[in-house]
Amino acid sequence: xxxxxxxxxxRSFKRTPLVSFLMVLAIAIGIGITMTSLSxxxxxxxxxxxxxxxxxxxxxxxxxxxxxxxxxxxNTPLQLTYQDAVxxxxxxxxxxxxxxxxxxxxxxxxxxxxxxxxGSARMTTPDFFSMFNLSFLYGGAWSKEQEDSAAPVVVISxxxxxxxxxxxxxxxxxxxxxxxxxxxxxxxxxxxxxIKYYDLNNGAFNKIEELFMPFSLIKAKExxxxxxxxxxxxxxxxxxxxxxxxxxxxxxxxxxxNTREQKQAYxxxxxxxxxEQQKRGRFNRKELGYKLRDVNQWMQxxxxxxxxxxxxxxxxxxxxxxxxxxxxxxxxxxxxxxAPEVGVRRAxxxxxxxxxxxxxVEVAVLGFxxxxxxxxxxxxxxxxxxxxxxxxxxLATMDLTMLLSAPLIxxxxxxxxGLYPAWLVCKTNPAIYLKSQ
Numbered sequence: 001x002x003x004x005x006x007x008x009x010x011r012s013f014k015r016t017p018l019v020s021f022l023m024v025l026a027i028a029i030g031i032g033i034t035m036t037s038l039s040x041x042x043x044x045x046x047x048x049x050x051x052x053x054x055x056x057x058x059x060x061x062x063x064x065x066x067x068x069x070x071x072x073x074x075n076t077p078l079q080l081t082y083q084d085a086v087x088x089x090x091x092x093x094x095x096x097x098x099x100x101x102x103x104x105x106x107x108x109x110x111x112x113x114x115x116x117x118x119g120s121a122r123m124t125t126p127d128f129f130s131m132f133n134l135s136f137l138y139g140g141a142w143s144k145e146q147e148d149s150a151a152p153v154v155v156i157s158x159x160x161x162x163x164x165x166x167x168x169x170x171x172x173x174x175x176x177x178x179x180x181x182x183x184x185x186x187x188x189x190x191x192x193x194x195i196k197y198y199d200l201n202n203g204a205f206n207k208i209e210e211l212f213m214p215f216s217l218i219k220a221k222e223x224x225x226x227x228x229x230x231x232x233x234x235x236x237x238x239x240x241x242x243x244x245x246x247x248x249x250x251x252x253x254x255x256x257x258n259t260r261e262q263k264q265a266y267x268x269x270x271x272x273x274x275x276e277q278q279k280r281g282r283f284n285r286k287e288l289g290y291k292l293r294d295v296n297q298w299m300q301x302x303x304x305x306x307x308x309x310x311x312x313x314x315x316x317x318x319x320x321x322x323x324x325x326x327x328x329x330x331x332x333x334x335x336x337x338x339a340p341e342v343g344v345r346r347a348x349x350x351x352x353x354x355x356x357x358x359x360x361v362e363v364a365v366l367g368f369x370x371x372x373x374x375x376x377x378x379x380x381x382x383x384x385x386x387x388x389x390x391x392x393x394x395l396a397t398m399d400l401t402m403l404l405s406a407p408l409i410x411x412x413x414x415x416x417x418g419l420y421p422a423w424l425v426c427k428t429n430p431a432i433y434l435k436s437q
Contacts, residue, residue: 001354005361012338012362019334020366023327027370030323031410032377037316039382039402043395044205045305048195049133052256053295056131057263059088059253061274062289063282064232073301076291077230077249078201082218085251087273089125089215094266096131096256099215100124102202102226105177107164107211114164120226121154121177121211122199123218129155129188131256132198137161139171139186142214146185150220155186155212180221182213194394197295199252200302202227205395225250247282255292263292324417327366331421335359342428355426363418364411371410375403 013020047053060076061084070077080088085099101123108116122128126141138161142153154175161170174181195204217223222240229250237243257263267290274288293301342355378398386396398406 002361005358006365008358009362009365012334013365016334019330023330023366024370024373026323026326026330027367027410027414028373028377030320030413031371031374031406032381034316034320034409035374035378035398035402035406036381036385037312038405039378039398040385040392040395041305041309041313042402043194043397043399044309046194047296048193048197048299049295051133055256055258056295057255057257057266057292058294058298059255059270060291060293061270061283062285063247063249065284066286068232070232074291076289077232078302079228079230079249080251080253081247081249082244082251084277085253088253088255091269091273093269094255094257094262096127098125098128098131098254100128100199100252100254101215101218101223101250102199102209103218103223104226105211107160108176109164110174110176119160119177119211120207120209121213122209123213123215123223125215127256128212129186131254134191135189137187137189138169139184142185147214147216150214150216152180152182152217153185153214154182155188156184157188157208157210158190160210161187177211188212192394195299195304197299197304198254199227200298200304201252204299204302204304205392219244257292267292320413324413327414328417328420331363331418332424335421335425339425339428342425346428352426355428356422359422359425360415360418363414363422367411367414368407370414371407374410375406378406 049056059080060078061080062076063081063084064070064075064077069075072078080099089097089099091097102120103123104118104120106116107119108114126144126147128134129136129141136155137158139155141155142151145151146153154177156164156170156175158167161167164170164175165173170184170187173184175184176182191208193208196202196206196208197204219240227250229248231246231248233247235242235246235248237246237248255266257266270290271288274283274290277283278288299305342350345355346352375398382396382398386393
């Protein structure tokens with residue numbers, strides 16, 4: 001019977017091609033605009049590391065004295081001071097933790113084939129790669145001994161390796177960064193990260209760094225941060241050493257806590273650490289404060305998905321509603337025009353249920369065709385978004401979930417719009433039309 005209904009639907013489309021085309025076009029435009037905004041929202045709110053997002057925690061410490069305030073919702077600084085980050089890295093637990101900061105260098109080789117350029121770098125500790133599930137194309141991370149000695153080594157991205165070494169194995173070769181040479185010890189595989197969740201201070205949708213280097217080089221080379229540095233009190237910091245010992249916050253810190261017991265133990269450790277620092281004149285508060293937020297909590301806390309994004313999705317669904325209102329009018333005209341034919345079919349024995357289902361199948365087919373065309377329009381819309389806003393380049397795409405959702409939304413909404421017209425036409429009284437014949 002379903003095949004018969006499909007055949008009747010196709011015949012109906014051929015009898016009224018212009019009206020059918022207008023309905024499909026209205027559905028396609030509505031779905032295209034809706035899926036464009038919904039796809040970007042979906043990619044922005046997606047879990048960037050679902051396999052362990054509930055095991056990675058951003059660490060915040062309440063370093064301010066009583067009476068001082070911060071701009072965050074819980075009055076807690078987003079980053080740590082350098083001295084706190086170093087102390088927590090040196091602590092025996094947890095097994096994996098990273099301190100990091102974003103900076104940059106002028107990059108060049110001893111060759112005239114590659115022009116010098118500015119490359120962004122992440123100064124971090126060796127656990128960074130294992131904590132965030134990064135894989136290596138060549139080599140690996142630097143050793144703990146190289147970290148402790150501030151060794152001039154570097155891990156580069158696959159994209160940078162393609163640019164500098166044509167994709168060949170560069171392990172052991174030297175890269176010039178500013179005024180010094182650094183030995184390549186590893187090449188990362190392509191990291192398809194949509195949201196730069198590990199450092200939301202420098203733009204949630206910015207590209208990942210091209211260079212990864214030992215955290216200890218910050219002190220050895222007196223490297224400045226390319227991110228935010230904030231303070232809560234006046235401090236005289238004329239030298240770099242003064243900044244390292246100051247209360248300015250400019251270092252991001254993450255810890256991997258795989259179990260509830262590990263998390264509780266680390267919470268106890270943070271309290272003990274702050275109590276120890278309190279004896280040295282820091283953390284002058286009656287109630288010591290800290291925060292451990294996992295990846296998704298951290299993204300929500302930093303408002304990665306803004307209210308504007310949610311409003312845009314709501315507006316696109318409202319536009320889809322307007323398109324469906326127009327379709328509803330066209331369906332009413334089309335179906336009621338068919339009333340004499342339906343009256344004859346009813347007189348020949350077709351039930352109301354069969355007439356109702358037949359017309360619902362017809363609107364479902366309209367929705368399917370409109371949904372498929374809407375995917376094409378959505379792809380064009382996403383291309384436009386990606387080219388207009390560079391930071392949306394990785395987000396302006398449709399994954400499998402969105403591709404399957406588009407026709408499903410189109411069919412569902414069309415069926416909802418077609419319920420009333422189908423109900424009206426199935427109530428056709430056959431006696432009226434038989435007399436008119």
